[in-house]
Amino acid sequence: MLEVNGVKKVYEGKSRTVEAVRNLTFTLQEGEFACLVGPSGSGKTTLLKIMSGLLDPTEGEVLLNGKKVDGPPPGMAIVFQEYGRSLFPWMSVRDNVELPLKQKKVAAARRKELVDESIAAVGLADVHSAYPWQLSGGMQQRVAIARAIAYEPQVLLMDEPFAAVDAQTRADLEDLVRDLWHRFQVTTLFVTHDIDESVYLGQRVIVLSSSPTVIRDDVAIDLPDERNQLHTRSSPRFAELRARVFEQIHRPKEETPGAVDPHAPAVIGQN
Numbered sequence: 001m002l003e004v005n006g007v008k009k010v011y012e013g014k015s016r017t018v019e020a021v022r023n024l025t026f027t028l029q030e031g032e033f034a035c036l037v038g039p040s041g042s043g044k045t046t047l048l049k050i051m052s053g054l055l056d057p058t059e060g061e062v063l064l065n066g067k068k069v070d071g072p073p074p075g076m077a078i079v080f081q082e083y084g085r086s087l088f089p090w091m092s093v094r095d096n097v098e099l100p101l102k103q104k105k106v107a108a109a110r111r112k113e114l115v116d117e118s119i120a121a122v123g124l125a126d127v128h129s130a131y132p133w134q135l136s137g138g139m140q141q142r143v144a145i146a147r148a149i150a151y152e153p154q155v156l157l158m159d160e161p162f163a164a165v166d167a168q169t170r171a172d173l174e175d176l177v178r179d180l181w182h183r184f185q186v187t188t189l190f191v192t193h194d195i196d197e198s199v200y201l202g203q204r205v206i207v208l209s210s211s212p213t214v215i216r217d218d219v220a221i222d223l224p225d226e227r228n229q230l231h232t233r234s235s236p237r238f239a240e241l242r243a244r245v246f247e248q249i250h251r252p253k254e255e256t257p258g259a260v261d262p263h264a265p266a267v268i269g270q271n
C-alpha cells in the first residue's frame with residue numbers, strides 16, 4: 001500500500017553536496033506496524049519528508065495505493081519529535097486536535113465525535129480545555145498523537161516522537177502507540193534511533209546504515225503480540241533480536257572503502 005522505490009536524496013548546497021539516502025526500497029503492507037532504525041544522520045528524517053511529500057527525491061518515487069506522492073497526501077498524518085513546536089499555544093487541546101478536521105471539511109457533529117474519542121484514547125479527557133503550555137512534555141506529545149489519530153489517516157508516520165521525554169513517559173507512550181495501533185489498525189512507520197524501542201514496538205524493523213544510507217536488514221519481529229515493558233524486554237528472544245539489529249547498525253561498511261568515520265555524512269563533492 002505504501003511503496004518506497006529506489007529513493008535517493010542528494011542535498012546540493014553552495015559549498016558541499018551531501019548524499020543523504022542512497023537507493024532505498026521497501027513496502028509497507030496495509031495495517032502493518034514497522035520501525036525504521038538507523039544512526040544519527042542516516043537520513044531518517046529526510047526519508048520521512050520524502051514519504052510525506054514534503055521533499056522531492058533526487059531519484060526514485062513513493063507510491064501510496066499505487067499513486068505517486070508528489071505533495072502531502074490526504075491520507076497521511078505525521079507526528080514529529082518537537083511536540084512543543086507542532087501545537088498552537090493559543091489553542092486549547094480540543095482546538096488543536098480539531099483544526100486538521102476543519103481543514104479536511106469534516107462535518108461539525110462528526111468532528112466532535114472524533115475529537116472526543118481521540119482525546120479519551122490518549123487519556124487526556126480531563127484536560128481537553130487546557131492549553132498546551134499548561135501540560136507536561138509527555139502530555140503535549142499525547143495531544144499531537146490524538147490529533148493524528150482523529151484525522152483517521154491511512155498511514156501514520158512518526159519521527160522520533162519520544163526522543164525528548166523522560167524514560168517512564170516514553171515507556172507509557174510506547175504502550176499507548178501500540179494500543180492505538182491495535183484499536184485503529186493504522187499502517188504505521190515509526191522512526192527511531194533507539195534499537196530497543198524499535199524491537200519492542202513493531203512487527204518489523206528496517207535497519208538503515210550510516211550515511212550514505214542503504215537498508216542493512218529487514219527484521220521480522222516475532223515476539224508475542226501482547227507486549228509488556230518488563231517481560232517482553234527481558235525475554236531471550238528480545239535480546240536476540242536486539243543483538244541482530246545492533247550488529248547490523250554497527251557492521252563496518254565494506255561498500256565505502258576508506259570511510260574513517262562511519263557517522264560522518266557522505267560529502268560527495270566540495271565546490
Ligand SMILES: Nc1ncnc2c1ncn2[C@@H]1O[C@H](COP(=O)(O)OP(=O)(O)OP(=O)(O)O)[C@@H](O)[C@H]1O
Nearest residue numbers: 011018020039040041042043044045046047193265
Ligand atoms: N536541508 C538540508 N541541506 C543539506 N543537508 C541536509 C539537509 N537536511 C539534512 N541534511 C544532511 O543529510 C544527512 C541526513 O540527515 P537527516 O536529518 O535526514 O538524518 P537523521 O537520520 O534524521 O538524523 P537524526 O537521527 O540525527 O535526526 C545529514 O548528513 C544531514 O546533514
